[in-house]
Amino acid sequence: AQSVTQLDSHVSVSEGTPVLLRCNYSSSYSPSLFWYVQHPNKGLQLLLKYTSAATLVKGINGFEAEFKKSETSFHLTKPSAHMSDAAEYFCVVSLGPYGNNRLAFGKGNQVVVIP
């Protein structure tokens, strides 16, 4: 079954320092992978997506993620954290073959940005 694992449920970073959120996936076929962000009292917003094209994916707000099949990983990074990055981040895998948009979410990373 398709699933994702996010460690470090809470992550604290200082403003201006790099952000790294780790995600490992399990999938029996080439997966579609996503990172979504959820700000307090807001809906989920897509940050970026991997759909078997380039392995380095650039998203909104300066975030990017690299798909590494050998490591079954899809870690999210940003070179310099901003206060507005404080939110919950979810790594997500599609539940079915490509074109099936049912999603399995990880447990999330709550990111706190320290001024």
Next chain:
Amino acid sequence: ETGVTQSPTHLIKTRGQQVTLRCSSQSGHNTVSWYQQALGQGPQFIFQYYREEENGRGNFPPRFSGLQFPNYSSELNVNALELDDSALYLCASTTRREAVDTGELFFGEGSRLTVL
């Protein structure tokens, strides 16, 4: 803003009652999915509707049911509410083309249900 709207935003029910949550999908989107997000957890897939038919279901009991209307809006109904049903219920919509091309979903802000 995704254009997906949900109502009500908050509601409180007691155990054993029934609840209906509503979702208006983004214009042009014909596929609607529902997710349950318990406190401190990631969202869990409940079911998906396409052209008014259920098109996939997660690991939820039959007391969770849904409808999709000709205008693609949708309802989630939960009967015989239990305390563990307390959660944020998220609706997401997309087009069939988007589903095939990217799998991306567009989420509403959710309905927060509290069961006492």
